[in-house]
Amino acid sequence: MSKSSSYTSEAEKALNILTSKWFTSETPLNWVGPDYWRTPTICLLLIDAMKLFNNSNYVNTLVNSYNAGKMYTTSCGYYDDLSVWGRMYTHGYKLFTALGLDQNATNFLNEAKAVNSQLEQGADSICGGGDWWKRDVGDPKNFKASNSTIGWAETAIDLYNITKDDKYLNNAKTAMQWVISKDLIASNGAVWGGLGHQSNCSVAQDNPPVIALQGNPLAPLWDLYIATKDSAYLTAAQNCVDWAMQNKTFPNTQLFLTKEDNEWNSKPYSWQENNSGPCLFKGIFSRYLAQFTINLFESGNSTLVAKSKDYATIIKKNADIVLTNYPSYIFGMNWNIFSPNNQPTSNDQLNASLQYSGCSILLAAIKTEPILNNEYF
Known part of the structure; x- marks a missing residue:
């Protein structure tokens, strides 16, 4: 291109x-961890920009994000926030590898694996799987969340594409199949926010689709389609986009x-x-x-x-x-x-x-x- x-x-x-x-490059050191999701979200944009423009303008921002964020991998309060770091780490790994920054690449890959492990552990047997919104399972406001679980799927399938380790492919399939089986990605393509509180395993009608969630499944659904040749993943992804075009x-x-x-x-x-x-x-x-x-x-x-x-x-x-x-x-x-x-x-x-x-x-x-x-x- x-x-x-x-x-x-x-x-x-x-x-x-x-x-x-x-x-700026110093911002992550000030924002993380009181705000734990905005930094990796914006860093994903900066990674894309460096790839597009063939430069390394924001490497220090990524390094500072890693330094600020890694201490919360096993303690952050929200699994959906953690899942964004998983996405950022796998994309950062690919960028650093392309730039020949091997130590940074190793750091990001190791953290991506740590995030995947945390999300895998967070997907307990309640409601048949899926990740919680918050780490504190006992919180009465907690629920099984689509974004957390979709983020696990994306982190896992990225790790599979990087390592070719089948355990990550199985993680990704487990995560995405759970989301689909619970109608959090509905047959019409609407992506709902999660299930009801605690052991209520029905789709929460007060957590309706938003345009960001309509985008989140597209990457893992496509990569699972490529990895498995199961066209149902591709159909689900197209439905997510088309529903957003009609409703958002x-x-x-x-x-x-x-x-x-x-x-x-x-x-x-x-x-x-x-x-x-x-x-x-x-x-x-x-x-x-x-x-x-x-x-x-x-x-x-x-x-x-x-x-x-x-x-x-x-x-x-x-x-x-x-x-x-x-x-x-x-x-x-x-x-x-x-x-x-x-x-x-x-x-x-x-x-x-x-x-x-x-x-x-x-x-x-x-x-x-x-x-x-x-x-x-």
Whole structure:
């Protein structure tokens, strides 16, 4: 794939704002561990950026993230947060290997294995398996969570692809088959947040699908499809995307949507701070959709190639609207509102989260633009 794109300069400007103002190389040392999921989420974006632009600009950020995060692998309060570190460690391992930074690669691989072990242990027999949301099983608010278990599947299948050790393939199959068997990935593609509290093993209707969760299964489902040749995984992944396009976009636009978007600008600043997590959701979905789109195109299957072009067109549409509505490259929550004078807040985590999602859709456009030009083959 060509690293040159019509979105390259815009993405570099937006990334520079993110990494010079709100997520510098020192930021992980300040955020982790009180906030344990935002750092690896943003680091996954930085890993993608280094691969796309063939540089090592954010290596120190990754190293500092590792140094800050590793001490909580066996003690962090939330398994769903831990699962994001598993994803970051496997992707970081691949980057460091490509850069010839062998010790860093070894460190990240060892931590990925440790995360997988923790998530494997956390998937007890209650409700037939699956990982809890919180580590504290006795917490009355705890429940078996889709994101934790999907994150285990992704960490495990990545480790299988790295090591070729079948135990990781079996871990990934166990995790994803549990999610599907519990209808947390419904037959229509909706990805629910989890089961009921404690031993209530029914899908929790008060934990509905969000756009980030619609993206999370795409990587492990695709890799399991490749590893097992079971087309049910591929069908489930396509259903996840198609359900999101029908239910998590602004009507008649194909523009990505979270439930907070329409009310964001009318809410007080304190409410926005308390809802900074969803600011990352469109970015998470963008990242997963881009790689899934590439996978479909590179399969060479004419039906999947046609679908990949549809998805690439949707990604382009979202990237274009973000650039049109935020010409200052400082991104806000609702991508569908013209905001030429958008200003950052006083909260760096909130700013970084908003900027992350805007940067993610621009990187997604860079990755998938060659599909629209038939350049991947």
